[in-house]
Amino acid sequence: MGDEPRWLTGAEMGTWLNLTQILMLMPTALDRQLRDEASLPHTHYHILSALSSSADRSMRMTELARQAGTTTTRLSHAVASLEQRGWVVRKACPTDKRGQIAHLTDAGFAVLAAAAPGHVAEVRRLIFDHLTEEDVARLGAITAKIVPVLNDRS
Template identity: 45%
Template structure:
């Protein structure tokens, strides 16, 4: 559904209830991201975004993705990804490989040490997610949250309709 604003048209402002819901969502997601980031920094010394990069690489065939594809999956700029990969390389969790097909392209590859680090970080991360989200919701609320987030994600990715969100299927 395309709801792009028409120029010179007054926006449809949020009513009081929509404003309450929106602000609750923004506040909760900010707190959740901070909670997960602090947990991962404390337990394994990496920010949440880096954990997401390691997960994406672990899920990829041969634990490798082109840098451009990884940036798209992580929804970060190539510059920010390059900085993150450099830091992950210093920890020996990721290495870069040149693309043989395209001399300008590079792959990010999850190393064995990176996979081991990810496996070590996962239990604490899952506990933090469970404690912050799932333990607070009834099964019905969990189902509703999943359905709502799938609708939002599909609306923001109309050409791929959740293609990079396999856990929603």
């Protein structure tokens, strides 16, 4: 027989259940607000936002997929939809013939700028309006410990 599993303590189980509720409910809540107010799925908002924060509003598709927490195939479909709207253009990577770079257009930036105030208000309403400054600092420290583990795909 193998080693006994390290079962969660009562406190860990309660925290885990709260976290899973957040992970399950948050994407739907953010998506609903963005679709209702900006006719924009949260996934597309996230892509536009990531591009707007990068140098020259451009990013390699592989890096954009990593930041969006998705596969390159799924990202490619989303970017194709954004391209059809004129919000993103794809270009060949000058240093890697197989690579592509996504670039946020001025039209895409305008859509993002119009959607951002409502999105930020919803994030505040759902999360930060319920936390003290100390809570925010603790949450930041906690998530900073977890994100690298999730990004480690080795």
